[in-house]
Amino acid sequence: MIKIDKIEWLSEEAKEAEVYISDENFNIICFACPLDQDVGDEVPLPLYTLHAEHIYLLKDEKVFSIEKEGTGFAYSLSGCVIDKDNSQVKVGEFILELDSPLPGDIEIGDYVSFVCARIDIC
Template sequence: MGNPAKIGKTDTIGPNQQTGWKYPYQPPQSKRSNMIIKSIKWISKSAEEAEVEISDGNFTCIAFSQPCNVIVGEHLIQPLHVFSVKNAMISDQSAVGIWNLSDTKLERKVISEVIDITNQVVAVGDIHMVIDDFLPRGLEIGNIIEFECARIDLW
């Protein structure tokens, strides 16, 4: 296997370029996610800050939310948001997932499938995420990519 395609400043696509970015992202009806709020761990109720556990029944993701105005059992339609992506590359892994990089921070490692190049949407199972940073050029729908990020947010 060759070297993975890493992100580079001159070889990127993103929302600030004319890529047809549509916001807010609405997944096609046939690709609606099955994300359900499983639990809420309040960081500060007065500031409405929480860590929210989201699951599709197979995969789980802990996302930061502020203001947190969801309830346990609620189904989400909008994707989560991924911030401060680093080490993004096409992956030679076939198993997708979301892993904590730290017990005390919100940093994550994600291996996901590209489902929408124009809007930079990836999925881990039915957990959909919009990447708010740049992705490597040359991606195709169905590619598996991996990256680390500072945080995943629920808006």
């Protein structure tokens, strides 16, 4: 289960926030607008990526990983493809829907690596 750990409002009036979420193994800082949840609430899935790119097949590794890139919202991730038509990848308990199509040689059950500029809660 993924829960909201912390909220930092960018604009309470616009319901725009940085949202800190976690499962048992990973933490992510997401962008949300509008945010209608509170700390402790369960996070609706899937999460959505912005500018997902450099998507490639991991042939020898079958691992989940999440690494923050710099000081913004960018991340480098790896996980298992669970829905090719909707470009959905599972990373730990997180389900991410990429805003870019998966390459044609990638199938359900394959592990992929990618980067994205931001992860959104909708």
